[in-house]
Amino acid sequence: MVVVGGGYTGMTAAARLAQRGRSVALLEKHELGWGASSRNGGMVHPGFKVGPADLLKRYGDQGRQLYQASVDAFALLEETITTDRIECDYARTGHLHLAYKPRDMEQLEAEARVLAEEWGISARILDRDALAAEIASPVYHGGLLYERSGGLHPAKYFAGLARLAFDRGAHLHDRTPAVALARRRQGGFTVETPRGAIAARDVLLATNGYSDGLVPSIRRRIIPIGSYIIATEPLSDDRARSAIPNRRMLFDSKNFLYYWRLSSDNRMLFGGRASFAPTTIAKARDWLYAAMVRVHPQLAGIMVEHAWGGNVGFTFDRLPHIGRTEGITYALGYCGTGVAMSTYFGQLAADWIAGGEVPGCWQRPFPGLPLYRETPWFLPAVGWYYAALDRL
Ligand SMILES: Cc1cc2nc3c(=O)[nH]c(=O)nc-3n(C[C@H](O)[C@H](O)[C@H](O)COP(=O)(O)OP(=O)(O)OC[C@H]3O[C@@H](n4cnc5c(N)ncnc54)[C@H](O)[C@@H]3O)c2cc1C
Structure with a gap:
């Protein structure tokens, strides 16, 4: 073989x-x-690029089974880490899907409904006020909070x-x-x-x-589409807590999305890309730094210690x-x-x-x-x- x-x-x-x-x-x-x-960013959660509501709309019962497979995949990953004693800094942190525009909240609300009705998964809608307890950022209009997800050290x-x-x-x-x-x-x-x-x-x-x-x-x-990540210097506990108090994994509702999290040693890992045009690590680093500071103004002046990229395989x-x-x-x-x-x-x-x-x-x-x-x-x-x- x-x-x-x-x-x-x-x-x-x-x-x-x-x-x-x-x-x-x-x-x-x-x-x-x-x-x-x-x-990669080490975020682990059920689901695909196509959201659960769209999966059902597009594929009916087959879509239902596909989403269930992604739930099973998440369970398998957790079981593999536990049973095979893989030390990879895994933590069940939960994650937030954040609304970049006010109207993205409607889509997130539809997802919350479908997740509860079809798979019995409870995911909580947070409005702008409730979101303040999860992320200190002026950019987002609300979000959908899933508890059954986490983060690990990919390597x-x-x-x-x-x-x-x-x-x-x-x-x-x-x-x-x-x-x-x-x-x-x-x-x-x-x-x-x-x-x-x-x-x-x-x-x-x-x-x-x-x-x-x-x-x-x-x-x-x-x-093949490139995606890029920066890692800052380690943040103090206070600074890390002030940015993402509950250490959730985060990504937003844009097509060119940002995804970000704290690492186990308190670095901010911030990922995304600006366009499909070819770019360099240096350009991606500067663009991601500016994006990170837009999302978390309290991180202005923090040093970026690492930047890298890799290929995502789209279909x-x-x-x-x-x-x-x-x-x-x-x-x-x-x-x-x-x-x-x-x-x-x-x-x-x-x-x-x-x-x-x-x-x-x-x-x-x-x-x-x-x-x-x-x-x-x-x-x-x-x-x-x-x-x-x-x-x-
Ligand atoms: C920057 C970035 C961030 C990401 N963040 C996340 C995230 O937070 N959460 C998430 O769920 N997913 C994320 N992903 C996606 C996730 O990392 C991938 O889906 C996953 O790692 C795919 O694993 P793989 O083994 O299929 O492919 P890969 O790990 O890409 O391995 C494929 C390997 O095939 C080798 N290869 C190719 N051709 C040949 C050949 N002819 N002979 C021998 N070897 C060959 C390559 O060298 C490569 O090492 C991210 C991806 C990137 C790039």
Whole structure:
């Protein structure tokens, strides 16, 4: 069995298959965990880029099952951390979805209703006054507070999964890209790498926002989009408490959203992006710093000590996909909410390869766009449109 991609998806699958006694080789082009799995904001919560009310409207009962899968994914992540004793600074902090414009409150209220009616999940609407107890910011008009969510240290969580896979006997090969895949006449695949070829009965593609031309039919269904984060110097307890008193995970309702939180060592981690135009880490850092101070004026003058970026793997329906193409299993397309879902998909993909089944809600068409192969030529126009919506 060959797993291509050494992030949460690939590592969870490798650990699971090795536990089932399969011989597993995981191939990672760079260092293990080099992709989004060590670069993300560490926010873990149920849900997708498409909100629960829209899921129901678009997909009916299938949408109901999809959201339930995201609830299960969150539970699986918490269970994995506890059962496998992964030390990753995980805390069940809850999170807030914040209304950037007054009319975004209507959408959040609809979500609260749907969550309660369809899944029995209680999420609380906070108006502007109630919000003051959660976040000291002049920018937002209210928010939706979920208690069943939390935050972790992304690289520590990844290291825990890698340790698990290694201890169970998976062979982990860093700096080993899969450069070609060919079907063997006697069944299975030959996976070519610069260090030699591997014969495998099954192949799992777990490359998300870093998918290259290895499987072209997947590459043209994934849109890699950069997202950026700054980390400030550690804040004093008083300053941290004055900004986010209950240490919630936070993100807002813009298309070009901000997402932010306190780390366990009291740094403010503030993420987002300004547009789909190519940018540099230095430009993203300056833009994010200005955005952070707009949201939290009390942080003006705080030093930014780190800045980085990574690829989010978007899909045309803004939902993740697990499936098979030409006999190759793939699990990817988390659209920026993948910490819990990639753990879930890694496990689901492993169980499917071992002979299990994938629930019907995931057996959905995986849309592409005519003429899109490698360069997302449509992004500038789409970005301009979303930025205009955010300004209206
Ligand atoms: C800046 C940022 C912030 C984010 N914040 C959050 C958040 O707060 N909460 C949340 O839920 N999600 C967040 N996400 C999304 C989340 O990080 C991802 O969904 C998740 O990490 C995906 O894991 P993965 O294993 O599928 O992919 P990745 O971790 O990206 O791993 C894919 C790997 O495949 C490798 N690869 C590609 N091609 C080949 C090849 N041919 N051969 C071998 N290896 C190959 C790449 O090198 C890469 O390491 C964020 C993402 C980014 C970029």
